[in-house]
Amino acid sequence: MSKEEFTAIMPYISADLVGLIARKNNMSEEDAVLKLYNSKLYSALEDETTKVWHYSTDMLYSLFEQEEQTGNIAFPDV
Template identity: 35%
Template sequence: MALPEITQENVHVFIPFKVAKVTGMIIETEHNSLEDALMEVYNSKVYSDLENEETKLWHEGATYIYESLKEEKHNKS
């Protein structure tokens, strides 16, 4: 049985799980509130990349995405 092809139309299926994992990591390591952690994720370029199937970021694990978010945050300051 072949796995379904991941396209821009269905990549959204992976995003909530990834956001939940990364948000949990932010809360645990940075002691942010749930609201602040979610805002950090949703307002990032990393999240935009996660929504874009072509970047293949959806394929990466939560740790990789979290580290990318930390790098983005560091580069902004």
């Protein structure tokens, strides 16, 4: 995937994930954005070479929860 294509899809992936974080944690989208942007998951997500962006929103949320609970992320082989 080209850098331009990746840059174009990241806002959609992030917005979906922020919405899910906000809903499941009963928080504002602003707070959800801050939590996501300060996570290890987001660091991996914004690096196209990790291919984390391939994961579904539900899978990304599961990884986000895992990081919140343990401080670590175990990325699945998909």
